[in-house]
Amino acid sequence: MIIDIQLRMRFFESDHACVQFFAETGFPCPSRRNPSDHFLRCVNSDFDDVAATMKGSMKLRAEAELDPLLKYSTSEIRERLVDKYRISDYAMMVRSTIHEITKIEGVMEDVIRGSQASWLKQLRTLTSRSFTNMSRDLNYYWLRIIIYIVMAICLGTIYYDVGTSYTAIQARASCGGFVSGFMTFMSIGGFPSFIEEMKVFTLERQNGHYGVAAYIISNFLSSMPFLLAVSWASASITYWMVKFRPGFSYFAFFALNLYGGVSVIESLMMIISALVPNFLMGLILGAGVIGIMMLTSGFFRLLPELPKIFWRYPVSYIVYGSWGLKGGYKNDLIGLEFEPMMPGQPKLTGEYIITEMMGLSLNHSKWLDLAMIFVLLFAYRLTFFVVLKVKEAAAPYIRVAYTRFTVKRLERRASFRKTLAMASMSKRHNPPHPMAIQEGLSSPMPY
Structure with missing residues (x-):
């Protein structure tokens, strides 16, 4: 009162x-x-x-x-x-x-919670802000674009004009495996920016400025031009230097395949950034998960030879690498003929190489393989949404549990118990002496 x-x-x-x-x-x-x-x-x-x-x-x-x-x-x-x-x-x-x-008129007695902007207004504002931040931060995408271009030049010079000889079969497969595996793996470089972005999101979300869905969609839309630039710039250099099959549709598939893989890795790292407390732990966890994806993609060991339980079903179906590699093989090999291992033998067709040497099926089109990558992209973004929602709902309980755990851990320390005992004795036997009773002060609260 x-x-x-x-x-x-x-x-x-x-x-x-x-x-x-x-x-x-x-x-x-x-x-x-x-x-x-x-x-x-x-x-x-x-x-x-x-x-x-x-x-x-x-x-x-x-x-x-x-x-x-x-x-x-x-x-x-x-x-x-x-x-x-x-x-x-x-x-x-x-x-x-x-x-x-x-x-x-217009004065409301009740406290209005959350943002008063419409969902579309939130989406437009967040997309514009995120795109501006990405454009101004050299380490977010610009440096990665330069690294991708340099890597594409290196890859193109190593596999330059690979041809259609018998040894070119393994060379083309290796080049495709590197593109679908290691070049997408480099997207882990954006993880530090994701960590900083999650800090801003957590603070603004607690204040109710916007919703989780608006944030996720805006991040996807604002990053799309940069990821397209990464994939198309890299694909343009590598595709024409290696001299894969001529034709714009084949090149477009190659670039979209790379874009899908990079986008999936970005979504995966955003999920990890929402789960881990610091940069180092997230980097280690992300590298481990991507490594497992690469192992089950069908390059280091053919898909039919993977252990059926767990690794073949379901892991190889829920990672982007297997779909990207299958689509890349079909895009590059179908319709080509390669020299046989021994002179005089019939030439090897691309269909034979895919089915007999790689153990893959031709029952569906390469475009279905590409579509599955984007289905996984949607699934990863949806998982990111669920993780943020669950984390938001569980945050109070996690803080309480962590506080109790910390208190119990401190209570087990002898030094902490000794400090509490000394503080209790000091408070009981030594009453405080306020400055007001010192000589020269005329009142408890002087001016």
Whole structure:
């Protein structure tokens, strides 16, 4: 009630009116004391300890004649202030002012939670802001584009004009495996930016500025131009230097296949950034997960030869690498003929290489393999949405559990128990000596 009195008078009246009210109640502010300190002295019970410490001293009796606060306890001062305020003109004026404010059109008494912007407005604003941040941060995408271009040049020079000889079969497969595996693996370089972005998202989400879905979609839309630039720039260099099958449709598939793999890895790292507490742990976890994806893609060991339980079904079906590699093989090999291992033997067709040498099926088109990558991309983004929602709902329980665990761990330490015991003894046997009783101070709260 006392705090309510002070706040109401501070907001609706001048400082002079507040000082006048306390004076009318019988507690005037001394001329050399700060009014805020005087108000605090009236309502804070901690100063009762000061009076108790000085009880019986000649100095206290002398000051009591000048300072009426020393004659009463804090509880008595509070009661007098409350009783006086209830029947004062100040209370009537405050109630009248509040009543007039509530009649103003557009003023709402209830607290409005969350953002008042529409979902589309949130999406547009977040997309624009995220795109601006990505454009200005050289380490976010620009440096990665340069690294991808350099890597594409290196790859193109190593496999330059690979041809259609018998040894070119393994060379083409290796080049495709590197593109679908290691070139997408380099997307892990964006993880530090994801960690920083998650900090901003957590703070803004707690304030209710926007929804989780708007954030995820905006991040995908704002990153799309940069990822397309990464994939198309890399594909343009590698595809024409290696001299894969000529034709724009084949090149477009190659670039989209790379874009899908990079986007899936970005989504995976965003999931990890929402789960781990720091950069180092996320980097280690992300590298491990991507390594497992590469092992089950069908390059290091053919898909039919993977252990059927777990690795073949379902792992190879839920990782992007197997679909990207199968689609890449079909895009590059179908329709080509390669020289046989021994001269005089019939040439090897691309279909034969895919089915017999790689153990893959031609029952569906390469476009279905590409479509499955984008299905996985959607599934990973949906998983990211679920993770953020679950984390948001479980955050209070996690904090409570972590606090209890920390307290129990500290209680088991002998040094911590000793510190608590010493603090308890110090508080019991050594009462504090406030600065107010030191020589030269005329009151508990001097100006």
